[in-house]
Amino acid sequence: MPDASPAKWHRAHTTWFFEQFVLGEHVEGYKPFHPDYAYLFNSYYVSAGPRHARAQRGHLTRPGAEDVTAYRRAVDAAMTTFLQTASEEKLRAIAPLMEVGFNHEQQHQELMLTDILHAFAQNPIPPAYDAAWHWPPAHRSGDAWATLTEGIHTIGHQDDSFHFDNEKPAHRALVGPVKLARNLVTNAEWFAFMNDGGYRKPTLWLMDGFAAVEREGWDAPGHWRNIDGEWHIMTLAGLVPAEPDAPVCHVSYYEADAFARWSGKHLPTEMEWEVAARAGLLNDAFGIVWQWTRSAYAPYPGYRAIEGALGEYNGKFMVNQYVLRGSSLATPEDHSRVTYRNFFYPHHRWQFTGLRLADYLA
Numbered sequence: 001m002p003d004a005s006p007a008k009w010h011r012a013h014t015t016w017f018f019e020q021f022v023l024g025e026h027v028e029g030y031k032p033f034h035p036d037y038a039y040l041f042n043s044y045y046v047s048a049g050p051r052h053a054r055a056q057r058g059h060l061t062r063p064g065a066e067d068v069t070a071y072r073r074a075v076d077a078a079m080t081t082f083l084q085t086a087s088e089e090k091l092r093a094i095a096p097l098m099e100v101g102f103n104h105e106q107q108h109q110e111l112m113l114t115d116i117l118h119a120f121a122q123n124p125i126p127p128a129y130d131a132a133w134h135w136p137p138a139h140r141s142g143d144a145w146a147t148l149t150e151g152i153h154t155i156g157h158q159d160d161s162f163h164f165d166n167e168k169p170a171h172r173a174l175v176g177p178v179k180l181a182r183n184l185v186t187n188a189e190w191f192a193f194m195n196d197g198g199y200r201k202p203t204l205w206l207m208d209g210f211a212a213v214e215r216e217g218w219d220a221p222g223h224w225r226n227i228d229g230e231w232h233i234m235t236l237a238g239l240v241p242a243e244p245d246a247p248v249c250h251v252s253y254y255e256a257d258a259f260a261r262w263s264g265k266h267l268p269t270e271m272e273w274e275v276a277a278r279a280g281l282l283n284d285a286f287g288i289v290w291q292w293t294r295s296a297y298a299p300y301p302g303y304r305a306i307e308g309a310l311g312e313y314n315g316k317f318m319v320n321q322y323v324l325r326g327s328s329l330a331t332p333e334d335h336s337r338v339t340y341r342n343f344f345y346p347h348h349r350w351q352f353t354g355l356r357l358a359d360y361l362a
Helices: 007-026 037-041 053-059 064-087 090-123 185-197 208-214 251-261 269-277
Strands: 145-146 153-154 169-175 178-181 223-226 231-233 238-241 290-298 323-326 342-343 359-362
Touching: 007 037, 007 064, 007 090, 007 145, 053 185, 090 231, 153 269, 169 269, 178 269, 185 251, 251 290, 269 290, 269 323
Parallel strands: none
Antiparallel strands: 145 178, 153 169, 178 359, 223 231, 231 238, 290 323, 323 342
């Protein structure tokens, strides 16, 4: 499908990042490994040159996986030589770029799993990526709601540790009074929504959302299959029964918003989520599903994209998308933080995406 890429493309693209922005710009006389790879494996860096269309990546029969492995090994070797021989001044200068590259690769480690799962989910005979994989255990507390009284809070990244540019500038925002659900919405709660005709009631849906329901034939979250009247979910372990107590996964913003309306609640804003998560008030804020917020992906007050090609990393996508907070079961453990702003279009649901609810107080 247009938004997914083959595993070999992810491996080649993260290699190209270091070849393009480190070796190509900081090693005198460096010659690219292959003259066509910049075109094939550039993603969206327009200022870095023309690129193969994203929706066509799945049709790249060549180079093959072994060719990509050779590319990675060659660039790794060139990077090793460069880092061992560069001056201290040069190393200090490129350190921020290197850190972006490492975090960029972690993002693609997660995307590889989501894209592999999506491809496997299209197979009528469901394969398993890892037969031993299982859902992370969810935590639930008897006290279902965490209350945020009205107050002004600092939102965004506040120190010099690594962060993406869209997490700054830190700024002040009025939050509350509001209650946030401590627990993620579960499959059992989603069953109730489905059984009540949630996918058939246009009054619950945004116009574009219900159009997607009708166009795509949605009657359950992504990767779900009804087998003899029982719902199953395509996971990294293959097709498994939908566990009632597990957090619901693979829902779009449209579905999350409709469920919140059906519940008589709302989705939290990203500011509310950040304040509650920073205070430790949310169960499973990290490590199971990314959580949709009702916040449009927009720049923070005073935001300016960094100069150069890396300025295209986040800023140019700040339109028509929604923010997700937290992290998922596929996110590398040291890649998440309370200020991280993930973002996707409202119809996307092939990622590990779920939700928690909010309820505004009078």
